[in-house]
Amino acid sequence: MRKRRRAGDAFNGGFAAVLAERCDPVEAARFGCAGGRAFRGARPRPGASMPGRAEIDALLDRS
Numbered sequence: 001m002r003k004r005r006r007a008g009d010a011f012n013g014g015f016a017a018v019l020a021e022r023c024d025p026v027e028a029a030r031f032g033c034a035g036g037r038a039f040r041g042a043r044p045r046p047g048a049s050m051p052g053r054a055e056i057d058a059l060l061d062r063s
Contacts, residue, residue: 010050011036017053034059 014035018028038051038059051059 007036007039010039013050014056031056031060034063 011032013032015028015032018031019025023031034056035051038055039049
């Protein structure tokens, strides 16, 4: 069975990354939510569908 990445994985990754930077947990949750929202679904290469830091930062700047 092939593992598929979902928006929850994008949330968890973003949340953990920002929390590890010793940011406020609320800010980490906000970043995680933006990561889940930026998730784009399946793409040809595994992992290519996960949003990067720059994409999430840009999304937060627009909101």
